Amino acid sequence: MELLSSLKKEDILDLFSHGFCSRCQAFLHARIKTLRKRKLEETSSLDEGFESSGDHVVDMPLNGNASNSESLTKRKRKRWDTPKNSSQHRLDSAASVKDDNKRVLGSLPKYLVSCKQSDFELLLNDGICEDSSFENGLSEERKERIRYSLVRSRKDFTFVERVNTREINVLQGLELHAEVFNALEQRKIVEWIYRLQWRGQQGKLKDRTYSEPRKWMRGKGRVTIQFGCCYNYAVDKYGNPPGIMRDEEVDPLPPVFKQMIKRMVRWNIVPSSCIPDSCIVNIYEEGDCIPPHIDHHDFVRPFYTVSFLNECEILFGSNLQVVCAGEFAGPIFISLPVGSVFVLNGNGADVAKHCIPSVSSKRISITFRKMDDSKLPYKFSPDPDLVGIKPLTISS
Template sequence: MITANQPADDEIDPFLQTYNPNDLRIASEFLSNWLPFLSKGLCHHCTQLISDRVRSIHPVAEFGTEQRHEEGEIQVSNEYISNQENNDTDDTNSLGSWKDGANGASEQIEVNLRTERVQSPERVKSPKPRMSWADMAQEEMEADEEEEASGKLGNSNSQMEGTSEVKSDRKLELSRDQRERIRFTNVTRKKDYICLERVNGKIVNILDGLELHCDVFSTKEQNRIVNFVYDLQEKGKNGKLKDRTFSAPQKWMRGKGRVTIQFGCCYNYATDKYGNPPGILQNELVDPIPPLFKVIIKRLIKWHVLPPTCVPDSCIVNIYDEGDCIPPHIDNHDFLRPFCTVSFLSECKIVFGTNLKIEGPGDFSGAFDIPLPVGSVLVLNGNGADVAKHCVPAVPTKRISITFRKMDELKWPAGFIPEPDLQGIEPLVYESDKPKGGSNPYKPNRPSNRSSMRRDDINDGPRGHSQPRFYGQTRPQGPSSANRRRTRLEN
C-alpha cells in the first residue's frame, strides 16, 4: 500500500536506498546540526543546494519508520533485524553508544515495533542530538561485541540451568549498563611490575608506572580493527592518504622498514634529511584520527585504562611483518604521559632496561621483558616511560600495534584543532569505584622520596649500575603490595 507520505521509488536516490531508515535519520540530524558550519562562506545558491540535499535524506527515514509501525514488523533482511536489536536492547554502551545522543528514541521505536502501532511517528522523533561520526561508526562494532558477550552469558547459563531458553531470558533481563559492567569488571589489570636497577647511585624500580590491561577488546572487535587497518594500508598504497600519513620504506635489512600510519600529527623518529630534529613536525600535515580509532580512545578512557586528563589526540599504527622490530628508545617528550600501545594479531614481548643491548639485527636484550597478549593494552607512565628504555625485538609473525598519545599543546602542529568528539570523555563509575573521603582517583602520581624495596636488594658495592633485581612477574595484583616491608635507602 502506498501512503501519502511515501516517496516514489524513482524519487529516492539509489545511494540512500542502501542504508536503513535509522541510519538515514541519524545522518540527517547530524548534518542539520552542522549545516551552518558547512555552508559558511558559500553563496546563497550553494547554501540552498546543500540544505535541500540534507533535507532530502530525512523523508526517506521518516517513511521507513512509519511503514514499519503500520505493518507491525520489520520487512528487511535478517542482518538489519540483528543490528536493530543489538543497537537498542543488546548494546553495552561500552563503546559509547550513539543511542545516548538520540535520547533513547531508537529504544522507543524498538519497543513499539514488538507490541503495537504507535499513534504518530512524531512521538519517537529525536530532538536533533549532537552526534559525531565516531558515534555512528561504532554501531557495527557494538553489535559484534554484544553478539559475543551474549553468547558467553548464554553458555554460562546453559551450563547452570541445562536449557537453551535461559539464554534469551537472561539476555533480556540484563540492562546494557549491567552488560557493560560485566565486560568492564572482567578486564584483568597488572600494575605491580618491579625491576630494580641502580640509577644515578640510587636503587630505582625502573618499571614503576607500567600497567598491562588484558581483555579490553573482544575477538570480534579485534578482527574489525585489524581489517580496518589493512583497509588503511591499501588506501595508503593507492595514494588516498596524505603523504606523511602513510609510510612504507623499503626493507634494506632485517627489522628495518615496517609500515607506519600516523594520525593527528607527523612524528620524526630521528633527524631527517632537512635537519628537523626528532619530535612532532610543525609544518607537516597528516590525516585526522579515523572514527573507529576515536571509538577505541573512548573505550580506553571509559574503562579506566587511560585517565580522562590525558585523552589521546594522535596515534601511530605499526604494521609488522615477520622479523620487524623497534630499536631501544624513550618516547619523545613532545608527547605527554601516560601513553599506551594496543596489540593485535599475535603476541610479542617488549623489553625494558636502562641499558638495553643490541645483540644483532632485531635482537635486543635487557633487564626485563613483558609479553603483550593479543587485545591487550600496555600503559607507559612514570619510570616505565622516562627512566627505562624499551624495545620490541624481531616479531616471530605478523603483528599490528596502535600507539595512542596526547601531544603537548606547545608542540601542536600548525593548524591543529582538537577533535570535538574527544572532549569531555568521562570514565565509568560504579559504587565500588567511588573514592572514600572525596579524594580524586585521577590525581597525578608524584614521585616519592622513599624507595619501596627489600633490604637484601641493597648493593653495598661501588656506585654505578648493578645487576637488576626484579620480582612479581607472576605476582597477583592485590593489597599485598601495601604490606611489603619498606625501608629507607641509606646513601
C-alpha cells in the same frame, strides 16, 4: 550434484577456472557473484555497526581467504585482578584467548580492498550475548559493566636497577590491562587497519600519514600509519630534529580509533586528563622490530599501546644492548597479549628504555599518545568527539 559435493574446495575451484567458452564463463561468474551476495547478506548482521548504509565491500578474488568465523570460546579466568583491585600475581598469557584469535583473525586476507570510510561504532558490549551465561534483556549499561568486570589488570611491575648511583624501580608506572577488546572486536579493528593500509598504498591518505619504507635489512621497513600528527623519528634531510612536525599535515583519527579511546577512558584505563589526540599504527611482518628508545617528550605521559594478531614480548631496561640486527638484550621481558592495553608512565616511560625484538609472526599495534600543548601542529584542531568522555563509576 552428489559427485560435486564429494569434491574438495580446491578441486571445485580448478574445475570452474578453465575449459569453458566465454559465454559459459560469463554465466558461471554471474551465478557465483549472486551466491556471494546472498552469503554476504546472510552474514551482514555479524558486521552490524562496522559498515554504514551506502558502503559496500568490494569483490575479492575467488581465491581470497577471508574468514567469517565469529565463534568465541568461553575463557577461563587467569590470575588477574579486576580493574577495582590490583594484586601481586604474575602476568600469564591466556592460551585459550590466543587460540580464539588465531581462528578468528589468522585467515584474514593480506590486504582488503578498500571501501568508503564510514562511522564505525565499537559496541561496548560486542560479543557478550554469545556467552550463554549472560541472559538477554540486560540493559546496555549492565552489559558494559559485565564486560568491564572481565578486564584483568596488573600494576605491580617491579625491577630495581642502579641508575645514576641510585637504586630505583625502573618499571614503576607500567600497567597491563588484558581482554579489553574481545576476539570479535579485534577482527573488526584489524579489518579497518587493513583498509587504511590499502588506502595508503593507493595514495588516498595524506603523504605523511602512510609510510612503507623499503626493507633494506632485517627489522627495517615496517609499515606505519600516523594520525593526528606527523612524528619525525630522526634528523631528516632538511635538518629537522626528531619530534612532532608542526608544519606537516596528516589525516585525523579515524572513527574506529576514537571509539577505542572512548572505551579506554570509560573503563578507567586512560585518565580523562590525558585523552590521546594522535596515534601511530605499526604493522609488523615476521622479523620486524623496534630498537631501544624512550618516547619523545613532545608526547605527554602516559601513553598506551594496544596489541593485535599475535602476542609478543616487549623488553625493558635502563641499558639495553643491541646484539645483532633485530635482537636486543636486557633484564626484563613483558608479554603483551592480543586485545590488551599496555600503559607506559613514570619510570617505565622516562627512565627505562623499551624495544620490540624481531617478531616471529605478523603483528599489529596501535600506540595512542597525547601531544604536548606547546608542540601541537599549527593547523591542529581538537576533536569534539573526544571531549567530555566520562569514566564509569564503580560502586563499592
